[in-house]
Amino acid sequence: MENILELKNVSKTYSGNDAPSLQNVEFSVKEGEIIGVIGPSGAGKSTLLRCINRLVEPSEGQIYLENKEITKMNHKQMKYARRRVGMIFQHYNLVGRLTVMQNVMHGRLGYMSTADAIFGNYSEVDKRHALELLEMTGLKEFRYHKANDLSGGQKQRVGIVRALMQEPCILLCDEPIASLDPASARVVMELIRDLCREKQIACIVNLHQVDVAMEYTDRIIGMNSGKVVYNGGSKELSGEDLERIYGKPMGELIVGGERANA
């Protein structure tokens, strides 16, 4: 399978901060591959995701998205490139006053003319597509509800549909379940996994829950202090690997799942 995303030697240092947030990060993602990124807070997980769609400007290195070097792109080219990168957030980041449908249609903004966007002239094809996706995620009956009136799990599903409306080749999920109860978290993780499998969309998920990462992803990237310290199969992740990623002995970690009893 083809590489959809490739990072080469990517580093990021925020101004006014000596310690780099990302240091020579290198990895590639294949079509439809689901990758979990784990690591302690401040390890650079969020920065990593935001460098991939250049919401954060990498200081060094090259990023290739669908074989195009996005780190070389100008402002306008980058906007076009971003349409192929869906993003899902911990706090859903919906516009609370707008309906589910309106929020979902925001995923199409990048494909629309500015005038159409101002007047909300969404195409009928796009709206039909939105309804299909809402049906698949069990939200069709909520389509005219205000986003503010939904539960956390429902909001995150709206976030997923909005991202899918972009027809992305890759999804970036920044702690998608960190604000959800365990039941909603499971629904959301299963949706992300199943939709990505079905549509052959690659996915990078930042997670704090090691057991969730091991269960739902194909590969895990472990980060510590801006460096990739583990990059391998999610089933092969060992206790020593975890100690290296989190910089703490296993006894001081809650990793959940089977490992908790080991």
Next chain:
Amino acid sequence: MSTLELEQQGALSAEPELGERIAVKPKGADMPIYIFLAASAILCVVSFFVLDLNWGKVIERIPNLGSVVAEMLHFSLDKFDLTISTLMETIATTILAVFYGLIIGMVVGAFGAKNIAPWKGLATVIQCVLTFVRAVPTTVWALLILACMGFGISAGIAGLLFHTIAFFGKVFAQTFEEVPEETLEALRAAGANRIQIFFGAVLPASLTGLIAWSALRFEITFGEATILGMVGAGGVGYTIMAAVNSYQLGRAGLAVVLVFIFAYIIEAVTTTMKGKLKVL
């Protein structure tokens, strides 16, 4: 327990000699307040002597106030059609000034909001200019405009626009800034441009705020529009001033009451509207 023991227990809970008092707040915590109060008192006394007031004369003339008010309450329908038409003029002036101000203020506010301005420096510069515009009273702006455009309603609207735009520019910018950065990030991540983000997220998220501020500004602008008439920009203010100057107090009184009734209606409507907006 014996009576003696009980007495001894009671003695323990009585206030013992402890010497120094324990403060419940750091020494000098309220110092700024005392300094403020003292400064205010000094300023009051100084002002009193600077102005060389003659309160005796004022008190002596208080009965005159009663007779003036009584005369004003003898409403006169003399030139009533003129009073009504100038009131309508003032209302129309207010509506247009608020409408133009709203449109221009929205643009100014968008560029003056730190989270959506193309660059942050521009937002700061705009807010500085708006502060300056607000610092100069509306009547002064109106007089400046009158000096170059001549007397009349259009000059009145132009004069009112200064403060209306400066007001909207500030409060709209604040309303836009309250839209969470995360929401903007989500649309940016979808490849939306600045204008699409503004109309897609920022404007809908701040709509209730904009309407509430516009209602408040309508009240203020109506008051200013009335006063502007008195400096020669036409409208009901001019009618009131002309009537008072020619001692037609009954006619002036009726005009004042009409202004009051309209202001009250605005107040009532906006209050109801704000209640409804909260549900949105």
